[in-house]
Amino acid sequence: MSDRTRRDTWTSVLLLFLLAGMLFPLVWMVVGSLSPRWDAGWFNPFVQPPVWANYGDLFRVMPFGRYLINSALVALLVTAGNVIFCFPVGYALARRRFAGRSFLFWAAAGVLMVPQYVLIVPMFAFIHQLGWYDTLWAIAIPFLVNPLGILLVRSAVSVVPREVEEAAILDGAGPWRIIYRIVMPICRPALAVLAVQVFWLTWNAFLFPFILTGDKARTLPVALAMFRGYQGVDRPHLFAAAMIATIPVIIVFLFFQRQIVAGITAGAVKR
């Protein structure tokens, strides 16, 4: 046993080094966001105090608070939608035989594989026609069911042993009961991954929010792009904005991380 602990200590040390390397660019970004230097370089905090005003500026020069709320609302809505809707779809594609199954599956893969750029012109026209231009609906509703999520659920469900379901059927459980009471809890880690993935994708989405919104429904990534101007990048403010844009995602991740860990007990007990 002590051999094991020693090995794990080495693992920890190695990971620490790796982590330092990985985080360096981010640290540079944090420093940059507080930098009094116009080019957001390193500065000596004892000589020049960190400029917290960079963060305050953001809310003064643009409706940054609104952008933040927009991003949050859309991300939450889309994540919730995906968690709720992707599961039945993925389950059906994995387990049930029915007409149109292949079509739906390949359509899901197809939507992922088409470069988004060719879709923006028709999407732009379509969203305008719906009267949804510059509204949160435009960037939330079409993405409520993400093919990525469908594929993830499908692969997660496909490893759940059939005996579990068969046992439930023998017990007289109906299809809905099987899906939601039995299979879903087993797939909880996958759902947690799905939630984090969709949240991150939505939070960081740029192309469609840029094309389909104006000033009212703008989200953070588009706002970030505004800091790149004709004459170069306004780095301190860009980095400050990026920090604000990143922290909620980290929080979401930390929260769902526990769900993933909780999956151990759920999966183990089912044996």
Place this chain on the structure above:
Amino acid sequence: MTTGHPPRGRHTATSWLLVSPWAVILAVFWLYPFAYALGLSFVSYEIFSGSWRWVGFANFAAVLANVEFWQALGHTVIFTVGTVPVTTTLAVLLALALNRRIWGRALFRAGFFAPTLTATVVMALVFLHLYGQGGYLYSLAGWIGLPVPEQGFLLSEKTALVSVMVMDVWISVGYFALLFLAGLQTIPAELVDDALIHGASPWRRFRAITWPYLRPMMLYAVVINLIKSFQIFTEIFVMTQGGPLGATTTAVYHIYVAGFERFNLGYASAAAFVLFAVIAIISLVQFRLFAFGRGVEE
């Protein structure tokens, strides 16, 4: 199959009810743009006057005859082949490491995942600076003794693409490690303990216990990474704009330039569908190769 399943009609109806969210979203929002884009690739479209004329396969012919398109595709293949295996391997190793009982585990997980959490555009800007001749990575490389190109990593045609690839791996490793970690968490604890009691070697443990649970997640991860890598764009757009000397022009960047800088939407659509076909074929091959569907049919 199994006994006692409901009559066909109800079975189908329930199935359709289950998939209805996707069916509706697909039909309303994605089929039309997809069809429109497909239609665009068969016409010559003048965006300012809105006039278009049918040109049949001329756009596709132009795409396939264009050396720059093949070069872009080549760069994309290099990019994918260079990043997907590396990211996957590193992610697996990282996931295995993070699965152990090391102190500060949660912190490590958050830390490794942090690069993925930040907006790609911002990360690209950060790396743009770090890779430059005044940047820390450049100085670091020189200090280690790596052969550094005169013009900085991103401005030398030999190192530009590799530099972007390294950045992509850096961003993605934590993300895929998380996916694999989720897969690893589904391994029942008793199996592991059983194996330990029976004195199985680490490699044996990996093959017999870890791998079956890791495999579906890994398949998913590789396919997703493949699809994502084939469409790599943002980093190129921010950092290199396809240069120097076109060394980092990837397929989607080529499509973007054709459509949005040369205003040639017909060509751009055709190129996009050629790319789509390539990605589809590769994904299909992967599915078949790893018998993706086996989990369903068994």
Place this chain on the structure above:
Amino acid sequence: MKMHETKQPRPRRVGANLLFGIGLAACALTLTCGGGQQAKTDDGRTIIRFWQFWTEPRVKAVITQAVAEFEEENSEYSVEVTDLTWDNGYQKIVAAFAAERVPDLIELGSDWVTQFADRGALMDLTSEFGNMQMMYAGWAPAIYGNACWALPWYISTRVFYQNDDIAKLVQGGARPHPIVWGTIAKNAQVATVRKPQMWGYGVNAAEPHRLYKKFLPFLWSAGGEILNEDMSACALNSDAGRLALDFVAKTADFGIIEKQAALDELFVEGKLLYHLSGDWLYEKLKRSGTSMEYSVFMIPFPAPAVGGQVSFAGGEYLAIPRRGAQKIAALKLARHLLLKKHIFNLCIATGCATPVHREVAQDPYFAQDSIRRVFIDQIGRSKSPPNHPRWVDIEAALEWGIEQALYKKLSVDEALRQTCERIDAILQSERES
């Protein structure tokens, strides 16, 4: 198992067809129902849609204020401003034009005006030109086919910045401005010896829409042209072209190759002796609070008493799409934005040294600043690229050639020859279409 399999194909097709049916129905539905853009606000004011690129907060504030003033004075209008990012803006423009949802007033870069005009996308503003010609400068990129298609809003040129501290070092105490290209090369070489503490010259790396602006001053100063008189053939493959490209290619030897933003930064940090840049760099220098001594000078001559001191001029123009809904109102808004005081504010916010309004240019803020005066002098001797509808493609070919020569992939002669081939092909395809 087998029984299910044989029964599969038909239901599958039925299901798929059903889905297609739904999809097509949805399309048909939306194509018929649903209207265009909203024409009036809730309180009955007419909406003017204005798309513009000034997104940096400081500059955006000027636009917002000007627009607010317009709305006050013209209460029947409400202006909806859409911000376009510098990098991605044209994606949205393409989407809008392709989807027939064009804005009423749009800001276009000088490179693009001709293309839009040629395709009939813009409203003819020749009458405005008649009225405004005396008071405003920078009309060249907007004139095409004997008509004027856009109004100049912001123009800028490029001059050489010199780090006087390094210049003193290199020239032993004196720091006169180079008068000929050769002097630049000589001094830069001396400075670059001390790299990485300093470099003698900032060479632009391959950046679309930027690299060619650093070549054209040399081409034009040497008396060369890109296209011939009637824009029917490429004229690069000339002695002047060779001279210019030769010099630019050589700069790679005694300079540092970097992107524009990085070169600007290097100059502000005091590590660059000569750098060809615009007026925004002056703003950056002032804001950085540097103690470095610097000055600017006009493009040097190729050789003593040979050629001219011609630089590149470009800018942002206000254009009115022909298919816009509120063309008259858009024109009113454009006139308002071009008022003296708004031009003045715009220039202060952007650091522009060459206001489009002639009277504003005479204001002491511009005329009595030693650095801004050089810009004003230079823009008087600057040219814009030829007004060809396919200029953007020609520009790409030109940048390709410059890059080949810069990276020593092709000899200067070969680069010019192949570039001319590409340009001729573009001209040919334009004639055929």
